[in-house]
Amino acid sequence: xxxxxxxxxxxEALPILLDGLRRLEYRGYDSAGVAVAGKKGVxxxxxxxxxxxxxxxxERKTLSGMAGIGHTRWATHGKxxxxxxxxxxxxxxxxxxxxxxxIENHEELRTELTKKRHIFKSETDSEIIAHLIEEEYRDAQNxxxxxxxALLRLRGTYGLAVMPNVLPGKIIxxxxxxxxxxxxxxxxxxxxxDAVPLLPHTRTVLYLEDGEMAVVTAKGHAVxxxxxxxxxxxxxxxxxxADNTQKGGFPHFTLKEIREGPEVVRNTLRGRLIMENxxxxxxxxxxxxxxxxxxxxxxxxxxxxxxxxxxxxxxxIEEYAGIPVEVESASxxxxxxxxxxxxxxxxxISQSGETADTLEAVREAKRKGTMTLGVTxxxxxxxxxxxxxxxxxxxxxxxSVLSTKAYIxxxxxxxxxxxxxxxxxxxxxxxxxxxxxxLEELPKKIEKIFAQEKEIKKLAxxxxxxxxxxxxxxxYNFATAFEGALKVKEASYIHAEGCGAxxxxxxxxxxxxxxxxxxxxxxxxxxxxxxxxxxQEIKARGGxxxxxATEGDRRIMRLADDALYIPKTLEMLSPILAVVPLQLxxxxxxxxxxxxxxxxxxxxxxxxxx
Ligand code: AGP
Numbered sequence: 001x002x003x004x005x006x007x008x009x010x011x012e013a014l015p016i017l018l019d020g021l022r023r024l025e026y027r028g029y030d031s032a033g034v035a036v037a038g039k040k041g042v043x044x045x046x047x048x049x050x051x052x053x054x055x056x057x058x059e060r061k062t063l064s065g066m067a068g069i070g071h072t073r074w075a076t077h078g079k080x081x082x083x084x085x086x087x088x089x090x091x092x093x094x095x096x097x098x099x100x101x102x103i104e105n106h107e108e109l110r111t112e113l114t115k116k117r118h119i120f121k122s123e124t125d126s127e128i129i130a131h132l133i134e135e136e137y138r139d140a141q142n143x144x145x146x147x148x149x150a151l152l153r154l155r156g157t158y159g160l161a162v163m164p165n166v167l168p169g170k171i172i173x174x175x176x177x178x179x180x181x182x183x184x185x186x187x188x189x190x191x192x193x194d195a196v197p198l199l200p201h202t203r204t205v206l207y208l209e210d211g212e213m214a215v216v217t218a219k220g221h222a223v224x225x226x227x228x229x230x231x232x233x234x235x236x237x238x239x240x241x242a243d244n245t246q247k248g249g250f251p252h253f254t255l256k257e258i259r260e261g262p263e264v265v266r267n268t269l270r271g272r273l274i275m276e277n278x279x280x281x282x283x284x285x286x287x288x289x290x291x292x293x294x295x296x297x298x299x300x301x302x303x304x305x306x307x308x309x310x311x312x313x314x315x316x317i318e319e320y321a322g323i324p325v326e327v328e329s330a331s332x333x334x335x336x337x338x339x340x341x342x343x344x345x346x347x348x349i350s351q352s353g354e355t356a357d358t359l360e361a362v363r364e365a366k367r368k369g370t371m372t373l374g375v376t377x378x379x380x381x382x383x384x385x386x387x388x389x390x391x392x393x394x395x396x397x398x399x400s401v402l403s404t405k406a407y408i409x410x411x412x413x414x415x416x417x418x419x420x421x422x423x424x425x426x427x428x429x430x431x432x433x434x435x436x437x438x439l440e441e442l443p444k445k446i447e448k449i450f451a452q453e454k455e456i457k458k459l460a461x462x463x464x465x466x467x468x469x470x471x472x473x474x475x476y477n478f479a480t481a482f483e484g485a486l487k488v489k490e491a492s493y494i495h496a497e498g499c500g501a502x503x504x505x506x507x508x509x510x511x512x513x514x515x516x517x518x519x520x521x522x523x524x525x526x527x528x529x530x531x532x533x534x535x536q537e538i539k540a541r542g543g544x545x546x547x548x549a550t551e552g553d554r555r556i557m558r559l560a561d562d563a564l565y566i567p568k569t570l571e572m573l574s575p576i577l578a579v580v581p582l583q584l585x586x587x588x589x590x591x592x593x594x595x596x597x598x599x600x601x602x603x604x605x606x607x608x609x610x
Pocket of ligand 1 (some may be wrong): 306354358402490605
């Protein structure tokens with residue numbers, strides 16, 4: 001997810017662009033850049049790191065003009081580097097673009113344009129848009145048409161701002177799958193990824209819809225569809241209070257990122273499912289294809305939430321690919337002298353890609369000549385760079401200390417990896433197709449869970465008074481128990497413990513009484529009846545039970561005191577749905593305790609020290 005800002009009007013553009021980028025940093029912060037159209041043509045400035053670095057660089061340059069575009073990046077293709085920083089331009093420096101989204105057919109377009117002697121300066125998918133416009137402009141000799149024809153050739157998603165090297169300033173904005181807002185002012189107009197950076201200037205905002213493009217000048221704007229149909233939709237008045245604009249209208253990043261779950265699943269899957277063959281298309285594994293084929297054993301390492309995702313991956317890969325898998329906390333793996341060989345694959349899961357213990361585990365595996373694969377959300381992070389291959393989450397920046405949307409994405413990546421490994425081993429075509437179909441259904445199913453948000457808030461109010469909570473799960477939801485408990489522990493400071501339901505009778509049940517409620521993750525799966533027995537044992541000892549069950553389950557409320565429901569799905573996908581009500585439950589428990597879920601005490605977003 002990246003941030004785009006554009007301005008055209010009667011004021012100097014640069015300060016407006018820099019302020020807008022500062023307000024958009026929550027959308028991405030690994031590099032930033034601006035392009036300003038002035039009397040001497042378009043001048044640009046780019047910098048790695050936060051917008052403040054770009055601002056100080058701009059102080060040493062003259063970027064004067066009354067039109068400009070800016071971009072703050074969350075890398076998806078091409079590591080954080082000046083050459084990969086937007087705005088990108090074409091060979092003739094006639095068109096400058098800032099892009100948010102993923103162009104799925106960027107490789108084939110890059111090949112085609114290279115054959116036409118276009119010179120690329122970056123490794124990004126975005127840069128091809130500028131060259132495509134340049135190519136179309138040669139025939140169309142009209143900017144709007146050139147942009148329109150170029151966009152019709154793209155597959156994937158874009159929120160886009162295009163600024164030509166002409167005066168008076170003009171910006172063309174377009175949207176397909178990634179938001180674009182047009183801010184309407186007096187003698188000035190704005191383009192942005194969302195309303196956040198517009199609020200200091202205007203509250204009159206027109207949101208583009210997919211397949212629309214807008215021509216924006218200081219004097220006005222016009223919106224058409226890519227099929228050239230005029231759009232006359234009116235603007236909206238934004239009511240957001242200034243202080244929560246960074247969170248896109250949500251009170252906390254935690255809630256914003258939980259609610260991004262459906263979009264995160266779509267972005268994680270984008271371009272990676274071959275439905276008709278039930279296959280996963282994972283570009284980042286090209287250079288370890290043979291090692292994957294020869295893998296006789298897999299070890300998955302991670303910390304915290306990433307470790308819980310690893311546990312789910314273990315069950316998936318063993319059941320559907322038939323490869324033995326071990327899961328280990330990275331902080332243990334790196335010290336215990338693991339026995340590794342060339343037929344072992346070590347997978348390191350890390351949202352930040354910078355967790356010290358996970359990074360050291362990768363180094364330990366490499367020292368022993370073992371192939372390593374990274375699953376990270378940060379392009380160009382240490383783990384992404386040091387592993388032999390990788391799969392990016394494409395989940396967008398996760399700002400809250402609580403890892404929520406990244407966990408969802410990690411599980412989806414592990415399903416894709418299971419399909420990749422399984423289909424060349426024991427997974428049938430029909431199994432692959434069924435999983436692919438169910439994966440595509442997930443976003444809608446997560447949206448359905450959000451409809452219970454009021455009920456979840458009510459239950460959080462009821463359970464916030466307890467000092468102890470037990471989370472129980474089995475098999476694919478064994479890890480869900482630990483992940484649900486971790487969310488509560490780290491944000492609300494309630495003592496919450498994850499426990500494999502089968503383990504309960506080996507000690508934990510001694511703690512159960514009316515002051516120690518249980519959250520029982522009990523979707524209709526192969527271990528449903530076992531979970532019902534656990535609930536009965538708890539009830540027999542006076543314990544209260546909140547169950548997470550499958551919608552339509554008529555038996556659960558004969559036993560449990562409360563229940564939240566998730567839509568039916570494949571057993572291997574049930575942890576992706578089951579964790580969503582638990583994330584919201586932890587969030588509202590935290591609010592009930594008058595705490596800030598975004599910044600829990602004693603914790604950092606990324607534990608880069610040992
Ligand atoms: C999860 O909510 C915690 N913030 C923490 O356990 C986190 O998952 C862990 O530190 C691993 O971080 P990583 O995924 O960036 O490696």
